[in-house]
Amino acid sequence: MTDGTRGQATVDRAESGQGGAGHRPAAVRRAILIGSRAEPWIRGLVLAALGLLLGLLMLLHAKIPNRPGNLGSLVETFLPWSGLGIAVLLAGALRRRSASATAALLLPVVVWVHLFGGRFADRSHPGADLTVAGHNVGAANPDPAGTARDLAASGADVLALEELTPQATGTYEKELAKTYPYHVVLGTVGLWSRLPLSDTRPIDIMNYGPLAETIPAGEKTAPNRALRTTVTTNRGPLAVYVAHLGSVRVNPRAGFWTASRNIGVQALGRAVAAEKITRVVLLGDLNGTVDDRALAAVTGQLRSAQDAAGDGFGFTWPASFPVVRADEILVRGVEPDSSWVLPATGSDHLPVAAGISW
Template sequence: MNLEQDVTTTAGEHAGTEEPSTRRTVAQRALRTAGRPEPWRRGPILTVLALLLGLVMVLHAEIPNAGWHLGSLVENLLPWLGLAVLPLLAAALWRRSAAAVVALFLPVTAWLTLFGGVLADKSGPGGDLTVAEQNVDADNPDPDGTARRLAASGADLLALVELTPQSAGAYEKGLVAAYPYHVVRGTVGLWSRLPLGDAQPIDVMDYGPLADTRPADGKAPENRALRTTVATARGPLTVYVAHLGSVRVLPSSGFWTASRDIGVQALGRAVAADGSERTLLLGDLNGSLDDRAFAGLTARMRSAQDTAGAGFGFSYPASFPVVRIDQILVRGVTATSSRVLPDTGSDHLPVAAGITW
């Protein structure tokens, strides 16, 4: 007996008590219900998408970086992949797909494993010094205003990157009252309430394999990193200030990170060879520390935001921050707090941290 005959027979059992129109409605409804897949069979595409999303989070380190650098791109956007759970959940509920709902436990669990601890407030009181960093934007239309806002931050050490010959004077003038000591090398500088010494540039712009990006006039690029020491009451503190090369998404080559990656390696070698007992790295590193490119650096230094912050601490772009590329890393000292400071007029937000011996 086929399905329609079976349903008709079932409906016909009540023929003596129901009107013909009612019997037809019952039969049609039964046919429609019988033709629907069970909840565990509905939404197979949604189920697959949910599982793929979870696997990307769990296995992001296995995504190849050859060619288009998809691995690094995914890792820079990793926290935002959690948002994809919301439309998938809405679609699964609309389709009444039990399989898709259960499959979503994988990306939810993966995201909480990766970032659940980030959401907790790990900051504490106290600290021997407050340090801050900002990319002040080469095209900043009001460097005087940015200098005034930074001077009011209360930081003991203030690292600025993306300085220009035109703007450096404005920062020197605007910060001199709060910071009697400063050093500038190329496009990076450090302002301090404490004496500075032994300042030297660090070469993070080796153009060897990047001949196509060398300035057309043949001039050497502006220096983008420096090392100096701060004389504190607890002994010398070594400070690196760096602005690594930009990254871009290009139609021809995907996520282009070559210049930045060269800088990361050069900076990592400098830090590894540095015998200083206490070291800070302040700068715009043009990448999230989840990016595998920073593995060598983060193996030697700890992120202030990861150890003493609350939330992700996104710093760029200032109008709607979606990624933290401005970093404060420590070695030999402890971060007691980490936070993002208010907008100062740049395209980046400044970041700050308290440190203690």
């Protein structure tokens, strides 16, 4: 065999993966060769920078200032959707065949999994003593009777409704009377119960603190958007709060406008802090999420049933394509056993329910 023939045979064995441990298959050798080149690491540096910025944004979201325009609250409201940014950047990195951009995405991936990965585990367990549910039924709901029947069939022992209108309240009272012998309505919120109610009173969530004076007249909301009552159970009294906090909106002039809601948060937090009954449940449309720092006056005292015993994010608004969990069940002194989102009704919100135990 000539020297040229022997050399060719050596190359053939290497390409086919034959030979000793020092020889690698051709595909592996090509991948190592590409990775060792400088080009994949200097390609896509802008994508790599964006990936690192996204990771830092998620990691340090609590440090984002809320002025101007409540930017920190806006980021925290939609923080779970930062995962979409990871997917977009990954697609760009693969298209550009950028090793640096792909490696940079490790930071946002790790941070996102740390923040939200646990929410995909089923944290529920059986044995609830009481089932509670809440629903913003929607002022423009075209079928309040159908909504009432759906809610009555949910199996809830205690049912809170928000955004009641004078025209629809009678319909809800009529349709729910058979299932819930006890109920109270104050303004635009109400509570229906299989168990007796007592010590019901309104909570003024629109005229609390100096910030209330800064709300323009056109932005002020209807009074009586929150109430507190006592549900008498065979395990003792349960304080139940129903609330519909002020609306928020995003516009170029004010940014993320939350003044009306934030006033209600402070007033509601003050009421909960003064509550003498140790077992408390809050059902309501908070017009924000528990991740938003602006709700700390409430979320610092109560915990989310969804976070404790739910499965997934439990988004509730808008009903056609939910992107945030604006409707919450928060508890103190009782144990959440399960939490879930009920099927859509005629409202633009989805109902929520939770099982709780003493």
